[in-house]
Structure formats: C-alpha cells, structure tokens
Amino acid sequence: MxxxxxxLRAGDPAEHVSGGAARLRAYSATAQAPGFTHVVHDDAExxxxxxTVLPCGTRVLTEKMPGQRSVSVGFWVSLGSxxxxxxxLGSTHFLEHLLFKGTSRRSSLEIAExxxxxxxxxxxxxxxxxxxxxxxxxxxxxxxxxxxxxDMFTGAVLDPEEFDRERGVILEEIAMDRDxxxxxxxxxxxxxxxxxxxxxxxxxxxPEEIRSVTRDAVWQHYRGSYRPENLVVTVxxxxxxxxxxxxxxxxxxxxxxxxxxxxHAGARRDSSPxxxxxxxxxxxxxxxxxxxxxxxxxxxxxxxxxxRFAMTVLNAALGGGMSSRLFHTIREQKGLAxxxxxxxxxxxDAGFFGMYxxxxxxxxxxxxxxxxxxxxxxxxxxxxAAELAKVEGQLSGATVLALEDTGSRMSRLGSAELKTGIFMxxxxxxxxxxxxxxxxxxALAAQLSADATVRTVVGPHVExxxx
Numbered sequence: 001m002x003x004x005x006x007x008l009r010a011g012d013p014a015e016h017v018s019g020g021a022a023r024l025r026a027y028s029a030t031a032q033a034p035g036f037t038h039v040v041h042d043d044a045e046x047x048x049x050x051x052t053v054l055p056c057g058t059r060v061l062t063e064k065m066p067g068q069r070s071v072s073v074g075f076w077v078s079l080g081s082x083x084x085x086x087x088x089l090g091s092t093h094f095l096e097h098l099l100f101k102g103t104s105r106r107s108s109l110e111i112a113e114x115x116x117x118x119x120x121x122x123x124x125x126x127x128x129x130x131x132x133x134x135x136x137x138x139x140x141x142x143x144x145x146x147x148x149x150x151d152m153f154t155g156a157v158l159d160p161e162e163f164d165r166e167r168g169v170i171l172e173e174i175a176m177d178r179d180x181x182x183x184x185x186x187x188x189x190x191x192x193x194x195x196x197x198x199x200x201x202x203x204x205x206x207p208e209e210i211r212s213v214t215r216d217a218v219w220q221h222y223r224g225s226y227r228p229e230n231l232v233v234t235v236x237x238x239x240x241x242x243x244x245x246x247x248x249x250x251x252x253x254x255x256x257x258x259x260x261x262x263x264h265a266g267a268r269r270d271s272s273p274x275x276x277x278x279x280x281x282x283x284x285x286x287x288x289x290x291x292x293x294x295x296x297x298x299x300x301x302x303x304x305x306x307x308r309f310a311m312t313v314l315n316a317a318l319g320g321g322m323s324s325r326l327f328h329t330i331r332e333q334k335g336l337a338x339x340x341x342x343x344x345x346x347x348x349d350a351g352f353f354g355m356y357x358x359x360x361x362x363x364x365x366x367x368x369x370x371x372x373x374x375x376x377x378x379x380x381x382x383x384x385a386a387e388l389a390k391v392e393g394q395l396s397g398a399t400v401l402a403l404e405d406t407g408s409r410m411s412r413l414g415s416a417e418l419k420t421g422i423f424m425x426x427x428x429x430x431x432x433x434x435x436x437x438x439x440x441x442x443a444l445a446a447q448l449s450a451d452a453t454v455r456t457v458v459g460p461h462v463e464x465x466x467x
Contacts, residue, residue, distance in 0.1 A: 002041050002425045006051060006417055008265040010036040035260075037245075040423050049413070049423070050241040057229030057263040058252065061413040062244050063236040065406060071237030072136045072406035075149045076414045078232070078266055079225040080129040081205070082198035082347075090170075090205025090213050091221040093126045097170060098218070099133065100124070101162040103155035106148070108162070114148050122149075128199050129269065129347055130418050136407060139238035143247055146233075150251030153226060163215045170210050177204070181289050181458045182358070188283060189295040189456040190345075193352045196277035228257055229266040232417050236409035268421050269348035271302060276350060280453040292361045292459025296371050297354025298451035303346045304420040309432045310440040311344055311353075314448075316391045317383055317441065318342045318374060319355060323390070325374045326355060334370065336363050348419070353448050361461045368455060379449045382442035395433050399426065 035055040042048045046066040053059050081092045100122075101108045115122045120137035122145075133152060135145045177183045187202055194200040205213075235244050249259040278298060301311055319326040319342030326340045340357040355371040383391070402408055403426060416423040424432075 002423075003428055004040050004423045006040070006421045006423060008053070008267070008421075010053075037241075041425050043425070048241070051417075052241070052245045053265055054228075054245075054249065054259045055263065056252070056257065056259050056261045057265040058231045058233065058248065058259065059265055059417060060233045060235075060241075060245050060248050061417060062234070062239055062241045063409050063413060064239055064241065065237050065409065068238040068406060069139055070136060070406055071139050071142050071145070071235055071239055072134065072410040073142070073145045073149060074132050074134040074232075074234045074410050074414050075153050076130055076132045076232040076234065076418060077153075077226055077230050078130055078269070078418055079230065080127050080131060081201060081203045082128045083225070084198075084201075084221070088213065088217045088221050089201070090209035091218040092131060093204045094166070094170065094210070094213065094218050095156075095222055096124045096126045096131055096133075097166045098158050098163065099152045099156045101166060102157055102159055103151045104157055105151055105155060111148060111152065114144060118144065120145065126203055128203060130414075132411075132414060134407070134410065142235070142239065142244070146235075146244070146247040147251050147254075150248070150255060153231065154252065154255035154257060156222065158215060158219050158222065160215055163218070167210060170204065171207055174202075174204050174207055174210065181287050181291075181293050184285070184287070185293040185295050185356075185456050185458040188285065188458070189297070189354060189454065190352060192279040192283055192454045192456060193298055193354075194274075194276060194350060195279050197274045197350060199274070199347055199350055227266075228252065228259070228261070229263055232414060234410045234413035234417070236413065237406040268418070271304065271348050273302065274349040278454055282455040282457065284457045287458055287460065289458075289460055290360075291358050292364050292457055294357050294359065294364055294368055294371075295354050295456040296368055296452060296454070297352065298448070298453050300344045300351030300353035300448070301346055302351050303348055304422070305346070305351075307440070307444055308346070309429075310436050310444045312395060312433060313388075313391055313436045314378070314441050314444055315342050315344055316395055317387060318378060318445075320391075321394065325378070326357070326371060329374055330357055330367060330370050336367050336370070340367075340371070353452070361459050364457055364459070372449075372452065375445060375449050375452060379442060379445035382438040382445075384438070388436075388438055388441075392434050392436075396430050399429060399433070 035053050037052040040049040040051050048064045051061045084091055100111055118137055118141045120135055122135040124133040133149055137145045191200045233248050252259045301308055318324060330337050330340045337357040337359045342355045344353045345351060357367045359367045
C-alpha cells in the first residue's frame with residue numbers, strides 16, 4: 001500500500017513516501033540540473049509508475065502495464081475555464097478546438113491523418129481547472145503520438161480563418177448541449193450551487209461570449225498559459241519510462257522549448273475554501289419535452305478532502321446502482337421514475353453534491369420529497385453492517401474494473417499530479433474505502449442534507465425562470 005506526495009522541486013520538504021514499494025532514483029538537485037526522477041510505485045506484478053520533473057518544469061508520469069500492446073497519452077495543462085479573464089471568456093474551450101486546426105508543421109488534415117493511418121484515436125476535453133489533449137495508439141506508434149500532441153501544444157498558429165470557422169462549430173456545440181434537457185439541468189444546477197465563483201460559468205462559454213471573444217484574446221490566453229512549467233505528460237500502457245522522457249524532451253526541443261532550461265514546475269492551485277453564495281430555492285426552466293428533469297442538492301467536498309472516501313460510499317449507497325436507496329424507493333417501490341441517481345464533484349476550493357430523477361411533470365414535487373427523505377434517512381440512521389459490506393464490495397470491484405484500460409490509468413496519473421499532488425495506489429484506495437464507517441457516512445449525510453437547498457427543474461409546464 002503506497003501513498004506518495006509528488007514534489008514539484010528536488011528536495012521539496014513536502015515530498016513524502018509511505019510504503020516500501022516507492023523509492024527515489026536519480027534524484028538530483030544541482031543548480032545546473034534541477035530536474036529529478038523517482039519511482040512512485042512498483043508492484044509485484046511488474047506495474048511501475050515513474051515520474052520525471054524536467055529542469056524546465058515539465059512533468060512526465062508513466063505507468064508501465066505488462067502485457068499491453070497499446071498506450072494512452074495525455075498532454076495536460078493546468079488551465080481551465082475558471083482561469084479566464086474578462087474579455088477572454090470562452091477562450092479555454094476555444095483553444096481546445098483550435099489546437100487541432102493546424103500548427104507551423106502540420107495542417108488540421110495532417111494531424112487527423114497521423115492518427116487515422118495507424119488506427120489510433122485522439123481527442124481533448126476542457127474542464128473547470130484543466131485541459132487535456134489525449135490519444136491512444138499501438139505502443140510502436142508512441143513516438144508519433146508524442147510528437148503530434150507536443151506539436152499541437154507548442155506550435156498552434158490559431159489561423160484567423162480557422163478561428164472564424166470554429167466559432168460557428170462551437171456555437172453549434174453549445175446549442176446542441178442546451179437542447180439536451182438533462183445536460184441543461186446539470187449545467188444550471190452547477191451554476192446555482194457554485195454561484196459566486198468562476199466555477200459557476202459554463203465550461204464551453206455562452207453564445208454571447210463565443211461571439212464576442214477575439215482571436216487576439218485567445219492567442220494571449222494560449223501564449224500566457226501553454227508553457228513548460230504548466231505542462232504535464234502522462235502515459236500508460238506498454239512503454240519504457242526513459243524512452244517516453246526522451247521523446248518528450250526531443251519534441252519540446254523541436255518546438256524551440258529548452259527542456260534543460262532552469263525553471264520550476266507550476267504551483268498547484270490554492271485550496272482555500274471558496275466563498276460561495278448558492279442561489280437557494282427552486283429554479284424552473286420550461287422546455288417542450290415529455291419528461292421533467294429534477295436535480296436537488298448543494299455544496300459538496302473539495303478535492304483532497306479526507307472525507308472523499310466517505311462520499312464515495314455515501315453515493316454508492318444512496319444512488320449508485322440498481323440496489324441503491326434512490327433506485328429502490330423511487331423506481332422499484334413507487335414506479336415514479338426510470339432513471340434516478342446521486343452524484344458529486346470536487347474542485348480545488350469547492351465541491352457539489354446532488355440527486356437526480358427524470359419523471360413526468362406532475363410528479364416533480366413527489367419525487368423531490370422522496371429524494372430528500374432518502375438523504376435525511378441516511379443522515380438520521382446511517383447504514384447497517386450488511387448495507388455497508390455490500391457497498392464496499394460494490395466499490396472494490398468497480399474501482400478495479402475501472403482501471404483495466406490504459407486510458408483510465410493515464411487519467412489517474414494526470415488527476416493525481418494536477419489535483420492533489422498525491423498518488424495513492426489501488427490497494428490503499430480500497431483500504432480507505434473499507435475503513436469508512438457508518439458513522440462517517442451518517443455525519444457526512446447530515447452535512448449534505450443541511451446544504452441541499454438548491455433544486456433545478458427542467459421540463460414541460462413549469463414556471464419559466466430567467467436564464
């Protein structure tokens with residue numbers, strides 16, 4: 001069982017290792033070469049996780065998965081929609097699109113063909129606190145994947161004609177999302193719970209923001225943030241760590257970045273709690289659809305909160321499957337909804353928790369009361385030993401199964417590096433889940449119940465709210 005704090009500088013006093021499997025290797029702190037490499041995790045099955053911080057501040061994390069013939073690669077930047085300044089709103093998601101539209105070395109078609117011709121795949125996503133460009137290819141195509149992604153990351157040209165064309169594409173994407181009542185309900189709920197923070201803004205931006213943002217503003221956003229110290233590269237699958245580091249170094253040098261330049265990895269986000277002002281009450285939005293979509297909840301936990309394992313157990317018990325409380329009561333016993341579940345999300349300084357159900361318009365209040373009642377019952381009575389054992393078994397299996405593929409392993413590395421700076425192996429994660437008690441869940445449920453003051457309803461024949 002291993003927990004490793006991931007230092008940003010050689011000799012960082014925050015660096016901590018627990019568990020005999022984790023060890024340091026080639027740890028250098030000289031002025032001429034401030035970079036370092038360490039083994040984060042090494043298990044008996046041959047899976048090895050290694051991490052190199054280059055002198056320029058770029059971080060490279062790999063997980064060798066024995067027997068895998070493919071690799072998943074991610075180029076991460078600690079830049080999300082919450083980091084946009086006035087006049088740049090919507091620019092982070094704009095960048096995600098534009099980096100596929102050509103560099104000084106490749107056209108958009110050449111970028112696409114590079115992956116298509118080897119049967120690979122590439123994509124990207126923007127979040128509130130980071131952006132990731134990722135690909136999956138056969139192991140022998142790893143040099144190509146690293147080179148193309150590095151070229152996109154460092155050498156995008158943001159061609160004005162492509163910029164104008166992509167503006168239309170993004171507006172269509174936003175319109176598509178707004179036409180989906182479920183997506184719209186969750187977006188509105190997040191905005192209401194996280195009101196008072198930049199986290200409340202939609203990740204893709206609003207149509208008004210996308211129409212008004214200029215190419216110069218997006219270019220400034222790109223050049224100011226896509227820098228060596230903000231780049232994190234994660235790779236999982238059939239690989240050799242030293243070779244991956246070599247490929248990253250070569251790709252950065254080819255782009256004119258000096259991987260040996262003295263620098264420091266970018267600081268992780270401040271975790272001081274955000275001052276939120278949730279929009280308490282019911283917020284309704286009429287849509288010409290057959291079913292109403294109800295989301296009820298409030299504030300949750302920040303990333304890194306020690307209670308996150310209790311939150312995982314709580315979510316599984318309350319709304320995490322066909323045997324969960326919400327599903328059993330609302331669907332199986334009452335027949336009031338087809339889909340119902342609970343969910344949570346976390347950021348560096350805030351989080352959210354909620355419950356969802358889709359039902360006919362006349363059942364909205366009844367279903368809302370049942371969701372509230374199940375949360376209150378969990379807060380009042382906790383869980384008995386049988387339910388706790390069932391949930392822990394459910395989570396243990398789901399955790400292991402979720403990490404069977406290279407993409408999930410690659411994402412886990414990126415999340416550990418950017419969110420908390422702590423890597424925890426699967427065994428330790430399972431141990432912490434199994435250590436959660438009924439009292440832990442009950443105490444957390446009581447807090448969530450007290451904070452569950454926001455309800456969003458999207459559907460037919462409901463009073464229209466201002467959007």
